[in-house]
Amino acid sequence: MKYLNIFLFVLIITATQSCLSADEDPVAVPPITGSIVDPQVNGARQPNQVWIDLSDMNPETKKLNQTVNLRTDWDLGFYSGDEYRVILNSSVAMAVAKIPNATDINKVKEADVKNLMNTVQVGPFGQAVLQYIDNPDGNFLTQTTGIAPVKENDAENPVYLLNLGRKLDTGSNIPPGSVSLSGDSRGWKKIQIVRAPGGYKIRYADIDATEYKEYIITKDPDYTFSFFSFTSGTTVKIQPEKKKWDLGFTTFTNEVFMGTASAGSYFYADFVITNTAAGVSAYQVNVTGSLDQAYKAFKRSDVDAGKFISNDQRAIGDKWRTTTGTAEIQGAFVYTDRFFVIKDAAGFYFKLRFNKMKNVDGERGYPNFVFDPL
Known part of the structure; x- marks a missing residue:
């Protein structure tokens, strides 16, 4: 906020100038641009x-x-406000869906989600696929798509299939005026998110893994979200303070x-x-x-x-x-x-x-x- 402090300082100087007597030299104030x-x-x-x-x-x-x-420095954002909400990294085309009838994350196998993997994608495939992404308007507190609000009762929180989106492109020879935003697939995870004291606990694993990892994300009131990376297995700093x-x-x-x-x-x-x-x-x-x-x-x-x-x-x-x-x-x-x-x-x-x-x-x-x- 340094720029605004300078702006307020100029306003104070301007107000002071109005009190100078006619024979005093005015104080020169540089224009704010x-x-x-x-x-x-x-x-x-x-x-x-x-x-x-x-x-x-x-x-x-x-x-x-x-x-x-x-863009690939983070995967999920965990809301630091009163509610328990989680957002996807839309900058790498992530998508997510509940795995039907799954209650134990360790028991989920690729065979259980093979058909789901064909639909949990980002692309112009019809309105039905919008359920797999965050609401693009950014109103994450009221959205009914993406990851559902995290419930207080652990058993009410579903196991999700998470499409990690696309890697950064590493190719060459992009024609002038064009873009190349997507590289290879970043793969898939199965995840479950529950509440923890002062924040969240995420359980995550590769699709066929029989034991999940977990990590606790603490809410930080100075930031809108605490961001988590599967690559580092920890929280990472992304956006500035809220x-x-x-x-x-x-x-x-x-x-x-x-x-x-x-x-x-x-x-x-x-x-x-x-x-x-x-x-x-x-x-x-x-x-x-x-x-x-x-x-x-x-x-x-x-x-x-x-x-x-x-x-x-x-x-x-x-x-x-x-x-x-x-x-x-x-x-x-x-x-x-x-x-x-x-x-x-x-x-x-x-x-x-x-x-x-x-x-x-x-x-x-x-x-x-x-x-x-x-």
């Missing part, structure tokens, strides 16, 4: 998730700080439509989520003339509070870019007829416009945006 940001998504394979707080300016570099992790990020740049498991009909789940590149769990909201401003002029002219009094989207983390989503182009311009590019207004968790307002999504060689995964406080 925004910044140009290059989120470190890192190219057409988009290996990184990037978490950005629009108020966290590095005073030395005059650039926003960024928290960056590989009110210290506004935007997340990530790949994303979303719902896709054919016209107005749902076609199921789909894996998106170049996606931006807002931190709705901490109260961050956003909306799109459409421009008919010059984007430069409209963006520069937009001020705090122009904000339309009724347009803010606070109940869907996809308020920006994929709306800032196109990957199919238009009749006039083909290929992936940033829309030039819109910008966005953001209200952060502390109630501060920003305007933000995207400038590009590719580098000078035409490689995707190099977004750039400019923002200004209002």
Whole structure:
């Protein structure tokens, strides 16, 4: 919040100036301006998730700080609030389903879930597959898909088949303007999650294993989620503290439509989520003339509070870019007829416009945006 502290400091100085007598020299106050940001998504394979707080300016570099992790650094997120909820890592196309009639995790074998493995997938296979992913709007506290709320009675918590999604791509020769998001399968796990004092206990194993491992995840009130990795067998730090990020740049498991009909789940590149769990909201401003002029002219009094989207983390989503182009311009590019207004968790307002999504060689995964406080 260093950037906001500077902002408040300037307001105090401005108020003090108004009390100076006419013959005193006024105190010079530098203008508060925004910044140009290059989120470190890192190219057409988009290996990184990037978490950005629009108020966290590095005073030395005059650039926003960024928290960056590989998409494969975590698997499950355990909610730190009062309720007991668990989310999937949608940035690697994970999916999950209850294993019918399974009560003992050690007794589950691949033969028991072979047919289920064919359907617990991410892909445009029809609306029915949406039950296997988290609700894309991010309202995890009320969702009826993915992993169910963890019950107090251990016996009421099912055994799940967990599709770990896809590895990062390690191939080469990605054509300019394209992406390659998925490598080999990361495999499968069988899991069961129960409550533990102050948190959760996860039991997990490979499908044919006869003995499970377990780990206790403690709720941390400073963070929205505690993240767990099967690779390390421990919790890992991913997102910043719950009110210290506004935007997340990530790949994303979303719902896709054919016209107005749902076609199921789909894996998106170049996606931006807002931190709705901490109260961050956003909306799109459409421009008919010059984007430069409209963006520069937009001020705090122009904000339309009724347009803010606070109940869907996809308020920006994929709306800032196109990957199919238009009749006039083909290929992936940033829309030039819109910008966005953001209200952060502390109630501060920003305007933000995207400038590009590719580098000078035409490689995707190099977004750039400019923002200004209002």
